Amino acid sequence: MNYINSLKKLVIGDNSVEKIAEILPISTEPFECKPNECINGYKESCFSLRGDAATVPLYESAKPCDLHFLVSTGKTDWEHDAFEENNNNILNKFSENVENFSNKLKISTKCNVTNEPLNISDPQCITLQKLDVLLLPWFVWIHGITEKNINDIFKGITNVITKSKENIELKGTEASLLIDELKSIEGLKVIKDLNSTYIMLCSHRTRDKKCGITAPIMKKEFDSQLRDLELYRDSGDDREGGVKVSFINHVGGHKFAANVLIYNKHGEFVWFARCTPLNVKFIINETVLHHKVYPANIRACSTFDPIKW
Template sequence: MTILNKILNLKLSNNDNTSSTSSTTPESISSPSTPSSTSIDQHIIDSGFEISDCSETCEDCTFHYPKSLKFEENEPLWHSTKPFGLHLNISTGKTDWPHDATGLKGTLSNKIANWASEKSGKTSIGNIKVTCSSLGNDELLIDDEYIQQKKGDVLILPYFLWIKGIYIDEVDEIFNKLLNIIDENNLYNKQTNQQQELKFETIKQQIPTIIEDENKAYVLFCSHKTRDKRCGITAPIMKKEMDLYLREVGLYRDFGDLTPGGVKIAFINHIGGHKFAANVIIYLKNTGQNIWLGLCKPNNVKPIVDQCIIGEGKVWPVKVRILQKFNPIEW
C-alpha cells in the first residue's frame, strides 16, 4: 500500500512534460491545466475512464518472469510518458529491430518517421508516434518491394484505419491529407464547443486507399530486445498468456483471421520506459480510449482483458502511465 499511497498523493508538477500539448489534442489525464490538488483517481474519472473495483492481479496465474529480470518497482508510473495524437504502426512481420528501428534511410519506416518528426506538435493533433510492428502479411515474404521496405502497410491508431501497399513517395501526400482531416475536425469541435465525430466516408473520399480495421481492440507490447532484454523476454510471455485467455472469451484473432470484433495483439519497437516492462498499450475502437499501463506481469493479463478491454476503460491507478480519450470515427 505504500506505493499506492505515494502515487495517489502525487501532485501534478508545474513543469509537466505535457505543457506543449494543444488544448485540441486528445483529452489526457496528464493535462497541465488540472488543479494540482486533485487526486489521480479524479483525473481518471474526469477523463472518461473508470477505476476498477477488481484486483489488478489474478491469483489463479502462477507464471512468473525469470528472477534475473529487474524492474523499477518503486518509481511512480503516473506521468512517466508523454501524450500523443496519432500512432502510425508500420507492419514488418518482425519481433525485434535494429537499435533505431526506423533509422535505415531509403525505407518506408524511415520516411514515415521523418514525416512525423516534421509534423509533430505543429497542429491540434499534437505529437505523432511511429513504431514498427510485428503485424505482417504474405507480401512481406514474396514481394521484393515489401521485403526491401520500399512499400508497406500502415495501421493508423487510434482510428483503426489501414493504408495498405503505400509507397515511399506517397507518404507525404497521403498522411498530409489525413492530418488535415483530423486537424480540421479538432478545430471545428473547439470552435463550436461540440463533439463532431470523424466520419469514415469523409476520410475515404479524400484517401480512397484507406480501409477500416474491424477489430474491437489492439494490444501492443514492446518486444525490442536489441534495446533492452527485459522487453524481449516479457513481451512474448505476456502475449502467450493473453492469447490463452482471449481464446477462452472468444476474442482471440491470429494472423489472417479477419473475423470482426476481435482483439489483435502485436509487438512493437521501443516506446520508452524499459524499466517499466512489460509496457502494455491498449486501443479501444468504439470508445476512442487509449490505455498505457506499465510494470505488467502475467498475473495482470486476465484483469486487463476483463476490465480494460471488455470493461471498456476500467483501470488501476497503480498501473497507469497515461490515459487518452480520442474522438472515435463514425462508421
C-alpha cells in the same frame, strides 16, 4: 524530467488516482489474479522488479498521443533505432514525415514498427520500399505507402484533421474521411480495421533484453485468454470485434517492463506498466471489455471520440 516529477510525488504526495478518475472509471477489482487463474503456469514473483523501477509512481511517466502510426515489418525485434536511415527502405523517410507533420499541426504523435505481416507477394513490401501502416486511434489501415505518394498521404491526413476540428459531428469518422481523401491515389488501399481493441507489447530485445523476454510471455497469456472468450484474432482473421495483440519497438521506460499499450475503439487509450501475466485477466475483463482501469499501474491514459462508421 520524469525522474524529477517522480521524486516530487514521493516527497509531497501523489494525487494520480484523482487525476486518472477524471479521465476513466476506476475498477474495484484486484489488478493481479492468482497464478492458478492463468491459463499458462506462472509464479507470483514473475517479472519481479527492484529498486525505483518497483516503487517510483508511474502516472505521467509517459504521455498519450493524438495519432499513433504503426508500420508493419513482419519482425519481432529490430535495430537499436528501428527507423534508422537505410538506402533499401523508406522507414526513415516515413518517420521524418511523421515528425514534420506533428510539428506543423502542433499535435502529438508516436511512430512505431510492429510485427504485423508484410505482403509477401510484393517485393517492394518485403524490402520496405512500400509500407503498410495502421493509424490509431482512427482504426484505419493505409496499404501501399511509397516515396512517391507519401507527401500526398500526409496532406490527406492533414485535411481530415482540419475537417474534424471544424465540424464536431465528424469526430470518430476519421477512417471514412481518410478513405475518401486518399481514394484517388493510384496503388493505395485504405481500409477500416474491424478489430475493437489493439493491445501492444514492446518486444524490442536489441534495445532491452527484458522486453524481449517479457513480451512473448505476456502475448501467450493474452492470446490464450482471448481464445477462451472468442476474441482472439490473428493476421488472417478479419472477423469484426476482435482483440489484436501485437509486438512493437521501444516505447520508453523499459525498466517498467512489461509495458502494455491499449487502444479501445470504444474511446480509450491506456498505458499500463509493471505488468505480469497475472494482470492479463484484469486487463481483458476490466479495461478491454468494461473500460475501467487500475491507477497504480498506469503510465498514461486518455479518451478519444468512439470510432463510428
